[in-house]
Amino acid sequence: MIGWTAAGGDLKYDLRVGVYAPTGKYEAGSIVNVGKNYWTFEPTFAISFLSSKIGLEASGFFGVDLNTRNKTTDYLTGEQLHADATLAQHLPLLGGFAGLGASAFYYQQISGDSGSGATFGEFKGRTIGVGPVASYAMKFDGAQGAVEVKWLPELEVKNRIKGSYLWVKVGAVF
Numbered sequence: 001m002i003g004w005t006a007a008g009g010d011l012k013y014d015l016r017v018g019v020y021a022p023t024g025k026y027e028a029g030s031i032v033n034v035g036k037n038y039w040t041f042e043p044t045f046a047i048s049f050l051s052s053k054i055g056l057e058a059s060g061f062f063g064v065d066l067n068t069r070n071k072t073t074d075y076l077t078g079e080q081l082h083a084d085a086t087l088a089q090h091l092p093l094l095g096g097f098a099g100l101g102a103s104a105f106y107y108q109q110i111s112g113d114s115g116s117g118a119t120f121g122e123f124k125g126r127t128i129g130v131g132p133v134a135s136y137a138m139k140f141d142g143a144q145g146a147v148e149v150k151w152l153p154e155l156e157v158k159n160r161i162k163g164s165y166l167w168v169k170v171g172a173v174f
Contacts, residue, residue: 002015008052010051010052012046012047013045015044016044016046017042017044018040019039019041021039022039036070037071037073038070038077039068040066040067043063043064044062044063046061055099056089057099058085061084062082064110074115074117075117076115078109078114079111080107082108085104086102087102088102090137096139099148102132103133104130105129107127109125109126123159127160129154131150131164133149144172144173149168149169150167152167
């Protein structure tokens with residue numbers, strides 16, 4: 001990852017590449033597998049603005065997943081584009097800062113699945129979701145901590161299982 005800051009530290013942006021290894025048990029023909037049995041490389045761009053003066057946050061994360069072939073099943077999952085965005089207001093509360101806002105995501109498979117294992121054809125998936133986000137950050141005992149909760153119900157789904165996502169993130173710097 002390589003990142004930059006601007007606007008007195010209020011604006012942060014970075015480029016990164018995530019690498020997901022084929023870890024976890026994988027058995028061809030099994031109904032449930034812990035692993036995917038292929039590599040994924042994920043170049044991304046992230047940008048975040050959090051005003052130190054008025055507490056307004058606007059952030060976005062944009063990435064593409066590039067997958068390798070599952071050699072056991074001869075299945076190549078197509079490339080996927082995904083974007084996440086958050087708009088929130090942060091205000092002082094109990095010695096820290098509470099945030100409340102909205103978050104949204106978009107996922108689109110931009111190339112079809114292929115290989116002899118792709119018996120359903122290209123099977124391009126898509127989903128869009130929007131929901132609330134709440135956070136709280138504070139300093140305590142020389143450390144900094146934060147918690148964030150997002151609920152993201154899917155509004156539109158194509159070729160994927162429909163549902164809602166609940167994200168809980170906890171972080172500490174010490």
